[in-house]
Amino acid sequence: TLLTAVYIALFAHLGYFIATFLYAFSMTLAFATGRPSPQALGFKALVAGVITLLGYGLFELVFQVRLPTPWI
Incomplete structure (x- = not known):
């Protein structure tokens, strides 16, 4: 629960x-x-990267929801 609260913040x-x-x-x-x-640790980082990219593809491409990024 604490990790999720930090993520949201x-x-x-x-x-x-x-x-x-x-x-x-x-x-x-x-x-x-x-x-x-x-x-x-390397494998966990790879899995975290794949999860991040799949989530981005789902929200940006499928749901067409703009996600906050530092460069926009």
Whole structure:
């Protein structure tokens, strides 16, 4: 719940890509057991990036909802 509250608070300030990537990556770490290896961290970062891009495609292209980005 705390991670979601932080995500909501930072969403408008950091933009969709940064906030969502950090949120997805943090959630994978929060639900991991033990200390992840460097390879596991890289894979979690890759998964967070894919989640971020798929979410962007869903909202921007399918739902046609403008998401906040730092460059606009």
